[in-house]
Amino acid sequence: xxxxxALHRLEDVQRKLFAYNSxxxxxxxxxxxxxxxxTAEGRGVALGVLAGERHKIMTDPALxxxxxxxxxxKGELDxxxxxxxxxxxxxxxxxxxxxxxxxxxxxxxTNEADDVWHRAKECSDFELFxxxxxxxxxxxxxxxxxxDPDKAPYDAxxxxxxxGVDMAYLGDFFAVLRSKxxxxxxxxxxxxxxxxxxxxxxxxxQAQREFSDYLMRVLDLDRAHCGIGETEHxxxxxxxxxxxRITTNYKVNDVASSLYSVxxxxxxxxxxxxxxxxxxxxxxxxxxxxxxxxxxxxxxxNIIGRSLPFIKAIFPKMQELFSEQxxxxxxxxxxxxxxxxxxxxxxxxxxxxxxxxxxxxxxxxEKALIGGTLEVKDVPETWNRLYKEYLGVDVPDxxxxxxxxxxxxxxxxGYFPSYALGSAYGAQMLRNMEAEMDVWGPVGRGDxxxxxxxxxxxxxKYGCLKTPAEIVQNACGDFDPTAYTxxxxxxxxxxxxx
Amino acid sequence: xxxxxALHRLEDVQRKLFAYNSxxxxxxxxxxxxxxxxTAEGRGVALGVLAGERHKIMTDPALxxxxxxxxxxKGELDxxxxxxxxxxxxxxxxxxxxxxxxxxxxxxxTNEADDVWHRAKECSDFELFxxxxxxxxxxxxxxxxxxDPDKAPYDAxxxxxxxGVDMAYLGDFFAVLRSKxxxxxxxxxxxxxxxxxxxxxxxxxQAQREFSDYLMRVLDLDRAHCGIGETEHxxxxxxxxxxxRITTNYKVNDVASSLYSVxxxxxxxxxxxxxxxxxxxxxxxxxxxxxxxxxxxxxxxNIIGRSLPFIKAIFPKMQELFSEQxxxxxxxxxxxxxxxxxxxxxxxxxxxxxxxxxxxxxxxxEKALIGGTLEVKDVPETWNRLYKEYLGVDVPDxxxxxxxxxxxxxxxxGYFPSYALGSAYGAQMLRNMEAEMDVWGPVGRGDxxxxxxxxxxxxxKYGCLKTPAEIVQNACGDFDPTAYTxxxxxxxxxxxxx
Numbered sequence: 001x002x003x004x005x006a007l008h009r010l011e012d013v014q015r016k017l018f019a020y021n022s023x024x025x026x027x028x029x030x031x032x033x034x035x036x037x038x039t040a041e042g043r044g045v046a047l048g049v050l051a052g053e054r055h056k057i058m059t060d061p062a063l064x065x066x067x068x069x070x071x072x073x074k075g076e077l078d079x080x081x082x083x084x085x086x087x088x089x090x091x092x093x094x095x096x097x098x099x100x101x102x103x104x105x106x107x108x109x110t111n112e113a114d115d116v117w118h119r120a121k122e123c124s125d126f127e128l129f130x131x132x133x134x135x136x137x138x139x140x141x142x143x144x145x146x147x148d149p150d151k152a153p154y155d156a157x158x159x160x161x162x163x164g165v166d167m168a169y170l171g172d173f174f175a176v177l178r179s180k181x182x183x184x185x186x187x188x189x190x191x192x193x194x195x196x197x198x199x200x201x202x203x204x205x206q207a208q209r210e211f212s213d214y215l216m217r218v219l220d221l222d223r224a225h226c227g228i229g230e231t232e233h234x235x236x237x238x239x240x241x242x243x244x245r246i247t248t249n250y251k252v253n254d255v256a257s258s259l260y261s262v263x264x265x266x267x268x269x270x271x272x273x274x275x276x277x278x279x280x281x282x283x284x285x286x287x288x289x290x291x292x293x294x295x296x297x298x299x300x301x302n303i304i305g306r307s308l309p310f311i312k313a314i315f316p317k318m319q320e321l322f323s324e325q326x327x328x329x330x331x332x333x334x335x336x337x338x339x340x341x342x343x344x345x346x347x348x349x350x351x352x353x354x355x356x357x358x359x360x361x362x363x364x365x366e367k368a369l370i371g372g373t374l375e376v377k378d379v380p381e382t383w384n385r386l387y388k389e390y391l392g393v394d395v396p397d398x399x400x401x402x403x404x405x406x407x408x409x410x411x412x413x414g415y416f417p418s419y420a421l422g423s424a425y426g427a428q429m430l431r432n433m434e435a436e437m438d439v440w441g442p443v444g445r446g447d448x449x450x451x452x453x454x455x456x457x458x459x460x461k462y463g464c465l466k467t468p469a470e471i472v473q474n475a476c477g478d479f480d481p482t483a484y485t486x487x488x489x490x491x492x493x494x495x496x497x498x
Numbered sequence: 499x500x501x502x503x504a505l506h507r508l509e510d511v512q513r514k515l516f517a518y519n520s521x522x523x524x525x526x527x528x529x530x531x532x533x534x535x536x537t538a539e540g541r542g543v544a545l546g547v548l549a550g551e552r553h554k555i556m557t558d559p560a561l562x563x564x565x566x567x568x569x570x571x572k573g574e575l576d577x578x579x580x581x582x583x584x585x586x587x588x589x590x591x592x593x594x595x596x597x598x599x600x601x602x603x604x605x606x607x608t609n610e611a612d613d614v615w616h617r618a619k620e621c622s623d624f625e626l627f628x629x630x631x632x633x634x635x636x637x638x639x640x641x642x643x644x645x646d647p648d649k650a651p652y653d654a655x656x657x658x659x660x661x662g663v664d665m666a667y668l669g670d671f672f673a674v675l676r677s678k679x680x681x682x683x684x685x686x687x688x689x690x691x692x693x694x695x696x697x698x699x700x701x702x703x704q705a706q707r708e709f710s711d712y713l714m715r716v717l718d719l720d721r722a723h724c725g726i727g728e729t730e731h732x733x734x735x736x737x738x739x740x741x742x743r744i745t746t747n748y749k750v751n752d753v754a755s756s757l758y759s760v761x762x763x764x765x766x767x768x769x770x771x772x773x774x775x776x777x778x779x780x781x782x783x784x785x786x787x788x789x790x791x792x793x794x795x796x797x798x799x800n801i802i803g804r805s806l807p808f809i810k811a812i813f814p815k816m817q818e819l820f821s822e823q824x825x826x827x828x829x830x831x832x833x834x835x836x837x838x839x840x841x842x843x844x845x846x847x848x849x850x851x852x853x854x855x856x857x858x859x860x861x862x863x864e865k866a867l868i869g870g871t872l873e874v875k876d877v878p879e880t881w882n883r884l885y886k887e888y889l890g891v892d893v894p895d896x897x898x899x900x901x902x903x904x905x906x907x908x909x910x911x912g913y914f915p916s917y918a919l920g921s922a923y924g925a926q927m928l929r930n931m932e933a934e935m936d937v938w939g940p941v942g943r944g945d946x947x948x949x950x951x952x953x954x955x956x957x958x959k960y961g962c963l964k965t966p967a968e969i970v971q972n973a974c975g976d977f978d979p980t981a982y983t984x985x986x987x988x989x990x991x992x993x994x995x996x
Contacts, residue, residue: 019547022540023521026528034531035741038722042520042738045779049517053551224536239544243537281543 001069003076009066010084013057014282020054022239029245032231044111055103058095067092080278083465088283094160097146106139110411117409124399126380133408134376137369140413144370154370157414162291162421164469167367170417173424173481174363177356180485182390184492185354188341191496196337201325203255212248212262214317218446219266219300221246226269234261236268236297238286241275241463255322256338260301267300268293270452274460289468290415294422295429296455302352302423303430303487304451309444311335339495343391345400352423353492354391359420361386362405366413424484428476429458431483499567501574507564508582511555512780518552520737527743530729542609553601556593565590578776581963586781592658595644604637608909615907622897624878631906632874635867638911642868652868655912660789660919662967665865668915671922671979672861675854678983680888682990683852686839689994694835699823701753710746710760712815716944717764717798719744724767732759734766734795736784739773739961753820754836758799765798766791768950772958787966788913792920793927794953800850800921801928801985802949807942809833837993841889843898850921851990852889857918859884860903864911922982926974927956929981 024047031043057063067089074082095103113132120129144153147160155166212228231247238244246265251257271287279285287293304310308331315331326334341353350358365382368374374382383402384395395401407415433439433454442450458475472479492498522545529541555561568575568583575583593601611630618627642651645658653664710726729745736742744763749755769785777783785791802808806829813829824832839851848856863880866872872880881900882893893899905913931937931952940948956973970977990996 015543015547016551019544019551022525022544023548026524027520030524030527034725034727034743036722036725036743039737039741042741042778045513046517046520046737049513050521053514053517223534225534227532227534229532239537240540243534243540245532245534280540 001066003070003073006066006069006073007081009063010070010081010088011282013063013066014084014088016057017054017283018281018285020050020057023050025237025239029229029237033229033247048107051107052104055095055100058092059100064092064096080282080284080465083284084282087464091283094147098143102139102142106143106411109135109139110409113409113411114406117403117406121399121403124397124403126398126403129403129409130376133379136408136411137376137413140411141370141372152371154367154414157370158417161412161414162289162418163467165291165417165421169479170363170421173421173479174356174360176481176485177360177420177424178390180482180489181353181356184485184489184498185341185343185357187498188353188492188496189343191498193342194336194340194495195333196340198325198329198333199256199337200253201255202252203322203325205250205252207321208250208255208258211318211321212258214321215259215262215314216266218314219263219270219448220452221266221269221273225273228262234265236265236272238269238272240280241273241277241285242280244269244272255325260305260338263305264297264301267297270300270455271296271460274452274456275463276461276465279463279465284464286463288462288464288466288471289418291418291421291425292459292468292471294419295425296422296459298419298423299426299429299455303426304443304448306335306339306352307440307443308332308335309440310446311338313444313446336495339491341492341495343393345387345393345395346404353488356420356423357390359416361390362407362416363420365402366416370413424481425472425476425479427484427487428480429455430487432476499564501568501571504564504567504571505579507561508568508579508586509780511561511564512582512586514555515552515781516779516783518548518555521548523735523737527727527735531727531745546605549605550602553593553598556590557598562590562594578780578782578963581782582780585962589781592645596641600637600640604641604909607633607637608907611907611909612904615901615904619897619901622895622901624896624901627901627907628874631877634906634909635874635911638909639868639870650869652865652912655868656915659910659912660787660916661965663789663915663919667977668861668919671919671977672854672858674979674983675858675918676888678980678987679851679854682983682987683839683841683855685996686851686990686994687841689996691840692834692838692993693831694838696823696827696831697754697835698751699753700750701820701823703748703750705819706748706753706756709816709819710756712819713757713760713812714764716812717761717768717946718950719764719767719771723771726760732763734763734770736767736770738778739771739775739783740778742767742770753816753823758803758836761803762795762799765795768798768953769794769958772950772954773961774959774963777961777963782962784961786960786962786964786969787916789916789919789923790957790966790969792917793923794920794957796917796921797924797927797953801924802941802946804833804837804850805938805941806830806833807938808944809836811942811944834993837989839990839993841891843885843891843893844902851986854918854921855888857914859888860905860914861918863900864914868911922977922979923970923974925982925985926978927953928985930974 027043027047031040035043067085070077070081070085071089074085077085109132113136116132117129120126140157141153144151144156148156151159152167158165158167158170216223216226216228225242225244227245229245229247230249232249234246234248236244236246246262246269248258248261248265271293275286311334312331315334319326339352341351343354344350347355347358361383364386365374365379368382369376369379379402380398387393387395387401430439433451437450437454439451442448459471462471466474525541525545529538533541565583565587568579569587572580572583607630611634614630615627618624638655639651642649642654646654649657650665656663656665656668714721714724714726723740723742725743727743727745728747730747732744732746734742734744744760744767746756746759746763769791773783773785809832810829813832817824837850839849841852842848845853845856859881862884863872863877866880867874867877877900878896885891885893885899928937931949935948935952937949940946957969960969964972
């Protein structure tokens with residue numbers, strides 16, 4: 001094989017994967033936005049075929065051969081091609097380790113599990129979900145062994161979601177969080193809560209839509225390259241760095257809901273739009289990992305979006321759009337209301353302070369399930385016990401407990417910790433940012449350009465040109481969870497007058 | 499090869515083609531509805547890869563082998579599989595006759611041509627479009643030779659759009675139209691025109707949207723399986739018989755525009771939704787040809803939608819939604835206004851009576867271009883001469899003349915006649931329908947169920963289980979263009995008191 005021919009094949013296969021990904025994205029987006037209600041079947045058939053084709057491409061021996069050839073000629077490759085070979089080679093090896101019939105059976109299982117989970121959650125019946133969850137855990141334990149037989153199974157899975165992260169890393173991280181946050185949450189709980197009733201007045205959807213348009217301008221999201229839609233659950237989806245979509249959900253009686261969805265998804269979009277176009281149509285396109293992605297979305301949502309300077313900057317626009325609803329409210333009132341912290345039952349509704357405790361419950365349970373020290377049948381009891389222990393709340397039923405999230409039904413074990421890591425990375429980025437420049441002056445004038453430029457330079461532009469660990473090192477330095485606990489301590493001390 | 503194995507391969511390849519088609523549909527739909535403005539590039543790359551993959555599947559020698567094997571065992575196949583082998587075999591043979599590199603070069607050319615045509619139309623500059631059109635004509639003459647060297651080139655192309663139709667067939671058809679319609683149009687032109695100014699009052703888009711919802715109920719289009727969106731140019735797109743989308747375009751100062759778009763596209767959708775689900779995910783799914791499809795859309799739009807009984811049935815709803823705008827208007831006024839006929843310049847804005855003359859101009863030009871008796875450089879002059887001759891109008895510039903349609907830039911030569919054929923087929927279906935049942939009584943009550951049931955039984959349910967010619971025979975009997983001219987003569991005699 002000639003080097004040029006091998007590089008041509010490499011480009012060709014990456015464009016194919018891009019096309020399959022775009023196709024799946026478009027079908028998915030259609031399904032959750034405009035598709036008529038009873039049309040899932042045909043979309044499911046199409047998506048199934050495309051996933052099968054993708055699997056065939058990835059497990060084609062000719063691709064493995066091309067990649068092996070290019071690995072042998074690594075010295076002759078430029079940085080871009082070298083990274084492509086590294087990343088695609090890794091993906092190919094991981095997927096090839098799973099026997100094709102197990103891969104297909106698992107795809108069918110997660111498809112079924114999604115349906116079963118929805119029904120189980122609806123009637124709050126864990127027993128309905130249990131048999132499927134048992135199979136999912138069993139498969140994931142097996143896959144962990146395929147991925148890396150030298151690692152503990154849960155470590156092997158963690159490594160798939162956030163390369164380089166393992167239980168030792170997370171154990172240290174969560175220990176710091178536990179030791180600092182539990183007393184902080186207790187201190188906050190002893191203080192009177194701010195009034196947030198005005199957030200739940202009637203906010204007409206049309207005015208909220210205009211507000212979203214405004215927020216996208218503040219985040220400098222170019223509407224010629226970034227669309228906004230409406231779905232039940234907000235998300236971000238990227239076709240290319242020139243074509244990103246976010247969605248939100250408007251609640252008439254909750255103005256903060258869409259406000260922070262737009263900023264959160266806007267943070268994800270900001271990342272995708274800022275990736276260097278030279279990696280377009282390759283396996284290096286897009287954000288590098290879930291953890292780094294969440295570091296960006298949560299940075300914009302919480303660190304910027306829930307800060308007093310930012311709220312002061314956008315408050316005039318809010319008062320213009322919601323003049324009646326906010327007539328008796330100040331920017332500071334609003335700031336206090338959207339930062340109201342108290343232990344609760346539902347992760348996705350949790351505040352910035354208690355959020356990580358929700359993650360830690362899931363981490364403990366996943367670790368034990370995949371580690372083989374917890375049986376699936378004991379999940380509800382363990383869940384409820386840990387919620388009581390970490391958050392001090394009583395779980396009334398499984399719908400508000402261990403059935404609340406879709407992750408496990410989708411086969412994702414090892415994914416949750418990324419949310420907490422992302423939050424911590426973001427706080428450490430803020431510390432570094434503050435050391436280098438004036439963050440809050442411009443933010444207080446509604447000008448995020450310097451913040452975005454810093455993040456683009458340190459994180460966004462690389463796409464997958466660096467590994468997640470390299471990106472974290474680049475933007476944070478050595479990981480130090482106390483940056484996060486310090487940030488939260490300072491913020492909530494100020495908010496609650498501790 | 500075993501028969502079962504061959505049938506399994508046949509099913510497999512058809513599901514793949516379905517998936518690629520769904521993917522292309524979803525990407526296209528996204529592109530023309532919600533996609534941000536400057537995102538065409540990535541979509542283009544994805545669609546290009548998918549088209550290439552589809553071409554590979556269709557030209558794979560293993561598929562040809564499977565089909566050849568199944569053709570040899572035709573006697574052992576059920577009707578469904580026999581038709582699949584017939585249709586897919588035909589498509590494979592036609593596509594395989596075009597050398598792969600020519601196929602790809604042509605795909606790139608049409609892609610470029612679309613862009614050039616848009617620019618040429620914008621500045622009404624035929625010279626800009628001429629070189630591309632020359633290449634397109636040249637390719638199509640070559641492809642015609644590949645498709646069927648025994649046929650005249652234009653006959654070979656016509657056969658690709660509407661199997662069984664050729665210049666002899668169309669020559670007879672258009673001769674009848676010309677002899678009957680030209681005097682009819684002249685007679686209409688001598689009469690005073692009805693007032694249609696009230697169609698152009700201000701009709702708020704939101705009320706027009708509600709009106710579309712109502713029309714979809716009248717057409718019995720199940721919203722759980724049929725969506726409606728908004729695009730610049732209305733169209734119908736089908737994923738499966740359970741998932742069809744139509745689009746419309748609301749004009750504040752033209753209530754008839756969306757009204758008839760919704761009924762026209764609704765007719766296409768009605769057809770797709772009524773196809774027997776047993777052909778789902780195969781090459782027999784969907785409507786059988788452009789001509790038969792247009793027969794349905796134009797049947798609902800013109801024959802039903804512009805009839806006095808139908809307008810009387812929907813008029814109360816219109817007066818409810820547009821009470822001010824239609825306060826001084828009767829159903830009969832409305833009927834006269836939406837049937838106002840006069841020669842004009844633009845095909846897509848033409849009335850039912852003069853429409854076919856627009857098609858005949860295009861037919862004459864295509865026939866001569868592909869036949870080699872007209873040079874591309876002479877198209878504008880010929881176009882203008884024929885518009886004067888057939889319609890009596892002076893073409894002021896090429897934007898309102900030979901640059902108005904996108905078909906040629908998309909490489910479609912031989913497509914236009916289907917519009918005229920569809921109109922004529924529909925009129926003949928009406929004649930047969932009227933002979934068998936009471937059409938206008940139920941329509942006058944807004945009840946289209948009997949009409950739709952008749953069309954489903956005679957046309958829709960077959961999908962591609964029969965050939966276009968068989969469907970026409972089934973619903974119309976032997977083709978008789980005088981059914982169409984009689985229908986128009988009767989209608990316009992009544993409208994204009996001839």
